[in-house]
């Protein structure tokens with residue numbers, strides 16, 4: 139079955155970006171260009187810079203956005219390098235940036251990528267296949283303690299300890315090479331009577347390994363700080379997360395950027411000289427409507443936070 143990537147909270151994002159037809163916008167997570175197509179339609183003399191670290195997403199987006207090639211620039215990069223990307227293009231500041239984090243339906247659908255527990259493939263899960271480090275390295279080289287920690291932290295999987303133990307026992311015999319081999323170990327680790335509760339038994343562990351392979355949480359704070367630096371005054375930053383730890387990082391980084399001073403309370407006068415840089419437009423994150431969740435179940439855990447450059 140082929141999945142189409144349906145853009146999450148599309149109207150909320152378009153409104154959040156406050157698109158001006160002559161503005162410059164960055165979609166740091168092009169994916170299948172779902173959001174980008176709608177952004178670019180609203181531009182006349184403006185430009186859309188689309189970034190993705192996955193070369194297949196870049197190929198797909200070029201096809202989807204072919205009719206708008208006069209208004210789009212597509213770059214294969216990690217969005218953590220947004221400042222370099224803009225620098226190379228000779229662009230100083232932009233009017234809006236979107237980050238729609240995580241994995242796309244296209245990536246899950248691509249047989250050989252190893253993102254999906256429903257397809258038998260080599261353990262890979264790299265969004266950028268230029269990187270050497272893959273899911274195979276995590277599963278076969280991490281210590282039991284390291285495996286338990288990532289499965290617990292990034293997968294919020296309560297059977298993390300057992301899954302880590304079973305993985306280490308299994309690989310003593312021979313390496314775990316494929317997604318289905320890993321699924322079978324996870325199934326053995328989770329007691330039979332709870333295995334059918336809460337979706338596929340491998341879902342949380344696969345999510346954890348993917349986050350680790352792509353360093354999705356490690357790069358987030360600095361990426362937000364970099365994005366904030368390249369925003370024009372009144373420019374908007376829209377970030378969609380699908381994981382509570384990701385959302386926590388976005389919330390805390392927005393709060394930091396929103397502060398006028400970060401000196402300890404006992405300091406009589408400010409010595410840090412930090413100035414407020416970002417106004418938070420969403421005290422609470424925007425979540426998808428019930429209708430959206432019904433038509434696109436992938437949107438269920440999405441949270442959108444929006445900031446405006448001061």
Ligand SMILES: C[S@@+](CC[C@H](N)C(=O)[O-])C[C@H]1O[C@@H](n2cnc3c(N)ncnc32)[C@H](O)[C@@H]1O
Pocket residue numbers: 143144145146166167168169170171172173174189190191192195215216217218238239240241242243265357
């Ligand atoms: C959820 S999808 C985006 C879908 C897109 N908004 C759409 O409507 O089609 C996330 C995309 O971001 C990309 N991505 C994730 N982390 C990235 C990073 N650090 N740098 C660049 N691209 C990244 C993934 O490769 C994937 O294609």
